[in-house]
Amino acid sequence: MGLIDQLLGKLQRHPKRVVFPEGHDPRIIQTARQFVTRRCGVPVLLGDRAEIKERARRLDIRLDGIRILEPDRSEDFEIFRPMIDQHPKYAEASDEEKQRILLDRHNFAALMLENHRVDALVAGATMSASSGLRSLFRFIPTQKGVKSASSMLILDQENPNFGLNGLLFLADCGVIPEPNVEQLADIAVSTARIAHHLTNEEPRVAMLSFATNAQKIVHPSITKIREARDIARKRAETLHLKCQIEGELQLDAALSPLVAEQKGLPGDPVAGHSNVLVFPDLNSGNIASKMIQLVAGARTYGQIIIGLDKPCAEISRGAHSYDIFGTAVVTACQAIDRRLLYSNDSETVTTESL
Incomplete structure (x- = not known):
């Protein structure tokens, strides 16, 4: 269903x-x-x-x-x-x-x-x-404790092996072009809150990157993602939001248990089992979401505006x-x-x- x-x-x-x-x-x-x-x-x-x-x-x-x-x-x-x-x-x-x-x-x-x-x-x-x-x-x-509103796209596709029986929450795909550390943390926590609200399941949040658990920091974006991850974990704890947040993770490592194991993350609660995907910027998020809609033909709902005090959505033309x-x-x-x-x-x- x-x-x-x-x-x-x-x-x-x-x-x-x-x-x-x-x-x-x-x-x-x-x-x-x-x-x-x-x-x-x-x-x-x-x-x-x-x-x-x-x-x-x-x-x-x-x-x-x-x-x-x-x-x-x-x-x-x-x-x-x-x-x-x-x-x-x-x-x-x-x-x-x-x-x-x-x-x-x-x-x-x-x-x-x-x-x-x-x-x-x-x-x-x-x-x-x-x-x-x-x-x-x-x-x-904005909601109390949230500094920046952003957006989330819900992907509902037939393959039950990905996300939550085929359900994935993607953010931010429509609002903030270059989110800073604080904004990335807001995006992660706000998306996790709505995912939990709608499914009553534990959000498993992957902070996406071009690298997975890099041993050597080769680009400032990796540092930004790690800092955002740590802030998001603290905010989730403050909100008593039970969720798992991990990063930096490549998309394949976030969704495939086999790839996660091959990349040194066997048994990780998020790697290979993610149901919330947080993109590092609007370019990657928007391009990925449009590609999924057009190429895969998956059902998508949104953009759901997250971080605001009232429920609202901004659909595509x-x-x-x-x-x-x-x-x-x-x-x-x-x-x-x-x-x-x-x-x-x-x-x-x-x-x-x-």
Whole structure:
């Protein structure tokens, strides 16, 4: 059973509200219909109501159970306006500029998420990642103890010999071009936290490199990875996050027990058994993730934005509706308290127990 099938049952028991800023996109309308049909919660589509209805009619998609919201006609518009006025970035902006900023659907969606009008956000269907991310980073704070937000891609493929029965978490594949030591540590711990939240399994984190357990440091990047590994281990311990973090490791040594043994790491809890892969920079992470998607044809979900205080995702403009739906399910499940997400179905979890 794939990850999405596993998460669907949990989301059906604890449905969530997910906002999609690009509500007019046909793939988003299809995703919203699936979200309702599968009893996952309430999708909120931002955009022109008439345009969305017309596109849904052409697609022969029913809109019952789907909420359509026009920001300029929303009762939240005047509630959110003071937040723009008080935002330090817009201190010198004119009233007209502030009005335009609030009417931007990505900004409005981020404010909805920050103000608990919705539980999760999925954007990126029609615009570049950098444009969509700006809205998230402006209005959604980072988690306590996290200095840098980044991103994670979930790879769900059929070979059970890799990762967690075919499931791999890849980071960072979409945000930080050249992460420093502290940022690499943030990426490792934030990805491990979400991997644990979604699977209830112990994350085994490989800090990837062109070398494996090098006896001689031949490049500064190896030193950086080792320092990040040590910081990440301490942060995980502070957060009481049970996980294994190792590096530097080459990709084959991270995923293949045979290669790990050949490279002098027999019995290592991470080498050969990794389910979280942390790339040294955005070049390697983005190239690897795109290659896997196109060449291997594996299911991928994301980019899931990690390190922020609220669940959100920035999908690729080339994403298919099934991948967008899977990303919405993953993002919505992040909003479920983990004690509910993995409580025994026969148990009743009360508010007092949380």
